[in-house]
Amino acid sequence: MARTGIEAALNDLLFDRALTLQEGADRHVTPEYRRRAYGRFSRIQETTLMLQGSGSDRDLGSAR
Template sequence: MTHTDITRALNDLLFTPGLDLSEAIDRHFTPDYRQRTNGVWSDRADFTQHMTRLRSLVRSGRIEVHEELRDGPKYADRHTVTISLHNGRTSRTEVYLFAQLAPDGRFQRVEETTLLVEGHADDRDLGLIK
């Protein structure tokens, strides 16, 4: 398997609605995947619930990677996600991400901090919505 990265993962998870969510998650995340977003830990089931909810809200979007580093199983990046929601709002969130990759190249653990750069204050918690 090719090593994943945040662009491939988010494009499959959020911006390719025809792709089955379970397939997208299996493609980029290990069965024991864990994620901490703004201090809140989630397991893979929580992450799947989060992605299901986000998919129901997001009409379209794009990701811009500003910096990306890989050192063996360590992965880090700073990226901005711009999303348009079905309710007509648009938001931009900057994300600082540090990750551990499994030997097969998928994300095993992600720890991230998000910062709403532009958009409605209610969109500040999109990274945690379920």
């Protein structure tokens, strides 16, 4: 996958009405993506489970 920047990702997600959120995420985020917050890295899978998973998934590993 080619590298993408925040500007391209935001332009796609905010201004391309034909693009679904899933298509935008597939275009700009790889499965290896890790988010850094508060000096710690979180895996995107943990973030996805927090948003879409069951109640027990809301307090996972580094996503706490």
